Amino acid sequence: MAVERSEPTYRLALPEPTTSFEQDAEYCVLDLGQGWTEYRFHDYAALYEIPGLYEKLFYDILQCQSPPVVCDALVEQLRAEGVDPAGVRALDVGAGNGIVAQEMRSRGIGKVVGIDIIPEARAAAERDRPGVYDDYHVVDLTALDDERREAVAGGGVDVLTCVAALGFGDIPPAAFRAAFDMVAVDGFVAITLRDDFLTDGDTSGFAGLISSMLDSGELEELGATVYRHRLATSRDPLLYRAVVARKRRPRG
Ligand SMILES: C[S@@+](CC[C@H](N)C(=O)[O-])C[C@H]1O[C@@H](n2cnc3c(N)ncnc32)[C@H](O)[C@@H]1O
Structure with missing residues (x-):
């Protein structure tokens, strides 16, 4: 049941903190090796397909509790x-x-x-x-x-x-x-x-x-x-x- 957390195989970045978005418009950008692509936080299907990304984004970076x-x-x-x-x-x-x-x-x-x-x-x-x-x-x-x-x-x-x-x-x-x-x-x-x-x-x-x-x-x-x-x-x-x-x- 324990989660194995390996090093990510992507680069992940967030918008500048100086800009605020409605919660359902928040996004990140990901580079999976072929350039940066925007992912809305509500694009769950796409986020879940990348192992560890959901935890990295919401738990490690945005400190979800x-x-x-x-x-x-x-x-x-x-x-x-x-x-x-x-x-x-x-x-x-x-x-x-x-x-x-x-x-x-x-x-x-x-x-x-x-x-x-x-x-x-x-x-x-x-x-x-x-x-x-x-x-x-x-x-x-x-x-x-x-x-x-x-x-x-x-x-x-x-x-x-x-x-x-x-x-x-x-x-x-x-x-x-x-x-x-x-x-x-x-x-x-x-x-x-x-x-x-x-x-x-x-x-x-x-x-x-x-x-x-x-x-x-x-x-x-x-x-x-x-x-x-x-x-x-x-x-x-x-x-x-x-x-x-x-x-x-x-x-x-
Ligand atoms: C922000 S995630 C939260 C996941 C989990 N509860 C957690 O805290 O980690 C929201 C989840 O709700 C699901 N969801 C959205 N609309 C739904 C619906 N109408 N019925 C069931 N699940 C839905 C999404 O697919 C997504 O997996």
Whole structure:
């Protein structure tokens, strides 16, 4: 399960920190030996194909800390609620190449199933962290037939994680809702969201969805913390909120 990190076979550069970009327009340039090419940070399929690039860019250079922050918060709440992490089956949505699953496993979570919308993510997880997922489904959560839903959720979902993947053209509210509906009553939800997605001025749709779930009693917040998700290419901090909550009843 350990990740082998060899020396990169590419050159990587970021824009000058004096320029700021919207988060979904951030990019880097890469030279794989044939000249510089621009890669948007959201070109996940292209980034995952280059071993070690995702970790180099987001973790080494831009100092991402979301996976350990949210997994610490999740395990703290599981223990506070008297739940043994070893008996838990987690569904990790927007799983990418498995960093969140690795963090959960290292904290004793028993089973982890991954979901991503692109096959390159599953291929990268199998390459970079073989065995970290018990199962990994490449699916669009908003277009699941009964057979796929049963394949994903049939074993029960005690914990839903979604880290650095909500909004910004990634996972839309409807896909999050579909994943949430698979969680067992009294199951846990551990997510990260850009802090301003939970304010009144939010246009992502998440503030409305989460506050309606809280207001209706479907969801009970156990804990939340604002933290630095990572640096932007401007080197300014990007503030996110990690929320751990408990599903208290099925959708009405
Ligand atoms: C920034 S990466 C985060 C990966 C991982 N959670 C981590 O923290 O390292 C966002 C991931 O969400 C996935 N994604 C985007 N839209 C999605 C959707 N509608 N359903 C499932 N996964 C999606 C992307 O393919 C990508 O792997």
